[in-house]
Amino acid sequence: MAEKTMRGAFPLSTRAIFAKIGIAPLLAALVLTLIILAAVFAPFVAPHDPIYQNPIMRLKPPSADYLLGTDNYGRDLLSRVIWGARVSLVIGIGVTILAVVLGLAIGLVSGFFRVADAIIMRIMDGLMAMPSVLLAIAIVSLMGASIWTVMAAITIPEIPRVVRLVRSIVLSAREEPYVEAAISMGTSLPRVLWRHLMPNTFAPLTVQATYVCASAILTEAILSFLGAGVSTETPTWGNIMAEARIYFRLKPELIFWPGLALSMCILSINLLGDWARDVLDPRMGKREA
Amino acid sequence: MPVLDIRNLTVSIDAKDGASVVRDISITIEPGETVCLVGESGSGKSVSSLATMGLLPKGALKVTKGEILLDGEDMLTLSPAQLRDRRATRMSMIFQEPMTALNPVIKVGEQIAEVLEAHTKLSNAESHAKVMDILGQVGLPDIERIAKSYPHQLSGGQRQRIMIAMALILEPRLLIADEPTTALDVTTQLQILRLIKELQEKHGTAVLFITHDMGVVAEIADRVYVMNRGDMVESGKVMDILAAPKMDYTRRLLSSVPSLVPRPARPAASAKIALQVVELNKVYGGGGFLSKSAGTHAAKAVNFDLKAGRTLGIVGESGSGKSTVARCVMRLIDPSSGGIRVGGQEIADLTPRGLHPFRKRLQMVFQDPYRSLNPRLSIEESIIEGPMNYGMPRAEAVAKADELLELVGMPAGSAKRYPHMFSGGQRQRIAIARALAMEPELLVADEAVSALDVSVQAQVLDLLAEIQERTQIAILFITHDLRVAAQICDEVAVMKRGEVVEYGLTADVLGAPQHDYTKSLLAAAPGRDWDFPNFRPVAA
Numbered sequence: 014m015a016e017k018t019m020r021g022a023f024p025l026s027t028r029a030i031f032a033k034i035g036i037a038p039l040l041a042a043l044v045l046t047l048i049i050l051a052a053v054f055a056p057f058v059a060p061h062d063p064i065y066q067n068p069i070m071r072l073k074p075p076s077a078d079y080l081l082g083t084d085n086y087g088r089d090l091l092s093r094v095i096w097g098a099r100v101s102l103v104i105g106i107g108v109t110i111l112a113v114v115l116g117l118a119i120g121l122v123s124g125f126f127r128v129a130d131a132i133i134m135r136i137m138d139g140l141m142a143m144p145s146v147l148l149a150i151a152i153v154s155l156m157g158a159s160i161w162t163v164m165a166a167i168t169i170p171e172i173p174r175v176v177r178l179v180r181s182i183v184l185s186a187r188e189e190p191y192v193e194a195a196i197s198m199g200t201s202l203p204r205v206l207w208r209h210l211m212p213n214t215f216a217p218l219t220v221q222a223t224y225v226c227a228s229a230i231l232t233e234a235i236l237s238f239l240g241a242g243v244s245t246e247t248p249t250w251g252n253i254m255a256e257a258r259i260y261f262r263l264k265p266e267l268i269f270w271p272g273l274a275l276s277m278c279i280l281s282i283n284l285l286g287d288w289a290r291d292v293l294d295p296r297m298g299k300r301e302a
Numbered sequence: 303m304p305v306l307d308i309r310n311l312t313v314s315i316d317a318k319d320g321a322s323v324v325r326d327i328s329i330t331i332e333p334g335e336t337v338c339l340v341g342e343s344g345s346g347k348s349v350s351s352l353a354t355m356g357l358l359p360k361g362a363l364k365v366t367k368g369e370i371l372l373d374g375e376d377m378l379t380l381s382p383a384q385l386r387d388r389r390a391t392r393m394s395m396i397f398q399e400p401m402t403a404l405n406p407v408i409k410v411g412e413q414i415a416e417v418l419e420a421h422t423k424l425s426n427a428e429s430h431a432k433v434m435d436i437l438g439q440v441g442l443p444d445i446e447r448i449a450k451s452y453p454h455q456l457s458g459g460q461r462q463r464i465m466i467a468m469a470l471i472l473e474p475r476l477l478i479a480d481e482p483t484t485a486l487d488v489t490t491q492l493q494i495l496r497l498i499k500e501l502q503e504k505h506g507t508a509v510l511f512i513t514h515d516m517g518v519v520a521e522i523a524d525r526v527y528v529m530n531r532g533d534m535v536e537s538g539k540v541m542d543i544l545a546a547p548k549m550d551y552t553r554r555l556l557s558s559v560p561s562l563v564p565r566p567a568r569p570a571a572s573a574k575i576a577l578q579v580v581e582l583n584k585v586y587g588g589g590g591f592l593s594k595s596a597g598t599h600a601a602k603a604v605n606f607d608l609k610a611g612r613t614l615g616i617v618g619e620s621g622s623g624k625s626t627v628a629r630c631v632m633r634l635i636d637p638s639s640g641g642i643r644v645g646g647q648e649i650a651d652l653t654p655r656g657l658h659p660f661r662k663r664l665q666m667v668f669q670d671p672y673r674s675l676n677p678r679l680s681i682e683e684s685i686i687e688g689p690m691n692y693g694m695p696r697a698e699a700v701a702k703a704d705e706l707l708e709l710v711g712m713p714a715g716s717a718k719r720y721p722h723m724f725s726g727g728q729r730q731r732i733a734i735a736r737a738l739a740m741e742p743e744l745l746v747a748d749e750a751v752s753a754l755d756v757s758v759q760a761q762v763l764d765l766l767a768e769i770q771e772r773t774q775i776a777i778l779f780i781t782h783d784l785r786v787a788a789q790i791c792d793e794v795a796v797m798k799r800g801e802v803v804e805y806g807l808t809a810d811v812l813g814a815p816q817h818d819y820t821k822s823l824l825a826a827a828p829g830r831d832w833d834f835p836n837f838r839p840v841a842a
Contacts, residue, residue, distance in 0.1 A: 190674035198688030199661040212678050
């Protein structure tokens with residue numbers, strides 16, 4: 014399967030690439046690239062300082078200078094949305110890396126050692142029983158809000174999902190004869206895990222990682238919106254929407270633009286995740302309409 | 303007029319300039335006749351039958367030439383709806399694995415009734431009566447209860463009977479059976495073969511029986527078609543083919559079938575005992591804090607010993623505990639009690655750390671060559687893993703791997719390639735090379751040739767014998783195939799439900815069996831009256 018795609022990939026024309034990958038994942042990649050570029054180069058791209066307050070310019074409609082208008086403190090909405098992407102992406106990527114690394118380690122141990130499994134999975138069940146946003150709010154209020162605590166607070170509820178995935182793969186892969194062959198050749202258990210079991214998890218983990226990333230960005234926005242996230246001085250999509258809430262009847266676009274950025278970002282990541290699943294899992298990929 | 307008349311059928315890969323997988327084959331089957339289509343994997347025998355049923359995978363394979371006449375009607379010109387109708391009423395098919403062919407969440411009685419519902423206008427009561435009638439005909443006991451069972455509640459043989467009932471309920475003219483007994487134990491296999499024969503005589507059904515097993519052919523066929531790599535090699539009456547094959551390929555195929563007549567044991571080359579198993583017990587499950595079940599006694603007081611340079615076979619049907627014993631010996635599972643001595647040293651109660659030095663002395667070759675090599679590692683990486691675990695420097699291990707690959711007859715330059723680039727037989731050679739890299743004293747082969755075609759199987763068995771000759775390694779050979787056991791083992795132990803019922807020299811156990819179970823196993827071995835390699839009946 015992989016071989017086929019590799020061989021077919023090079024001599025393709027632009028049109029053939031569109032036909033092969035499909036329009037949705039390409040658009041998603043484009044949107045996501047734009048968001049990432051905007052976030053990385055925010056100081057150069059944003060037309061104004063996102064936290065500079067200009068009381069004279071409060072709640073102005075869009076103009077040449079303020080493309081999306083201004084908020085209730087006279088700050089430029091466009092600049093705030095661009096800077097907001099930074100927090101979202103840092104949280105999204107950070108949480109993904111943390112959740113995948115920790116989840117992979119815990120899942121491998123849990124899948125391979127029966128005793129550890131009984132204990133670990135009960136803890137994971139407990140974590141999964143709590144609504145993730147509620148758990149995150151509890152953690153943030155315990156530790157105080159900063160970008161690091163928010164990241165930790167979002168990571169902890171995400172870990173069980175990764176652990177379950179890794180564990181289920183390890184449980185089936187450890188029955189493979191090549192794993193038993195390795196054991197009977199005297200390969201140490203950590204090495205069996207590292208060399209023979211872990212590579213089996215990479216493809217499904219890549220797919221899962223995209224969903225973790227999307228979910229982390231959404232949870233961060235929810236936390237900010239509820240006032241439990243990163244402090245209100247920092248522009249984040251959730252913060253902007255929270256502040257704009259009281260002006261919703263007057264100026265609904267204050268909520269619309271960050272909301273649009275948030276939903277486009279999450280939609281793009283999810284579409285890319287679906288595409289990755291189709292490519293990486295031949296069984297799903299073959300199911301054509 | 304023949305029931306089925308396939309004329310000059312060619313099937314190709316469905317692509318521009320797609321290669322042909324079946325070329326210009328013709329098959330005819332008269333009413334009430336059993337025709338066997340034999341061949342090794344990749345011979346195109348299943349493709350031919352799928353083409354007949356109109357079940358070729360869409361977009362992958364297509365018929366490019368020829369016609370398939372069922373009672374004079376060309377199946378290739380029918381619409382999908384017409385074909386669907388013919389498939390139930392005029393021809394039907396049974397498959398190798400009845401578990402996957404049955405829907406696991408519907409009661410089997412309802413699944414059979416569904417066939418009637420789709421193709422007849424019978425009332426519920428008539429349909430029920432008909433289902434019960436066919437269930438009785440396929441020899442199932444307590445049919446009311448069976449009809450209300452789900453597939454997983456039945457045994458493999460019972461499930462295959464259900465499949466046969468489902469296939470025959472509309473009294474089709476043609477029954478296609480694609481390796482229907484391959485997944486079954488020999489005693490069950492014999493019953494199913496008899497059942498097919500009996501129903502065929504009763505209903506006058508024509509049977510196209512696809513198999514790789516020459517024993518089965520000798521047992522049931524009226525006529526035989528031999529296929530190889532998509533070509534029809536030879537066809538004729540079963541006795542003509544078995545006694546006087548005209549083509550080289552058929553001749554080679556028959557010569558590879560191991561004879562059931564046991565070879566004499568080799569003289570013991572050394573008195574050194576490589577493996578001694580004493581009162582070995584293994585109980586699965588049970589005894590848990592909350593569980594009331596007694597657990598499954600998979601191995602009961604198993605005793606045997608094996609000298610260096612000799613081969614001991616453990617034979618038995620599925621569930622007999624033969625693999626459990628092998629896995630206990632390898633310490634892949636922990637025995638419940640009893641002793642396992644390797645070169646005089648007890649290893650049954652060693653901790654994983656204490657076991658490490660002994661792992662080197664026992665190596666295993668697994669059944670499925672497609673799963674026993676890590677697909678992500680090159681052949682070389684797989685082979686050198688073991689020696690490097692015991693401190694051999696990489697360069698030395700690599701040199702040794704090359705040497706071993708040559709020894710097992712792999713082409714030069716295989717070392718850097720990956721498992722998927724090799725055939726099943728080659729992979730099994732690689733697995734043997736990997737085991738030998740550890741220079742073990744004992745090789746445990748768990749059904750190591752069962753997944754291979756008969757000609758490849760013969761080569762791998764020769765390889766094992768040659769290696770044994772050279773290295774004086776002891777081999778514990780687990781198999782369900784009495785033919786293989788008769789040819790490779792010096793001694794055999796016959797296992798039934800966890801117990802060794804008969805143990806001794808192969809010539810004695812298989813030549814003059816004492817225990818009833820051994821006798822019934824031998825009696826059920828298909829084609830036991832025919833000496834395939836010598837093209838004549840077994841001398842009485």
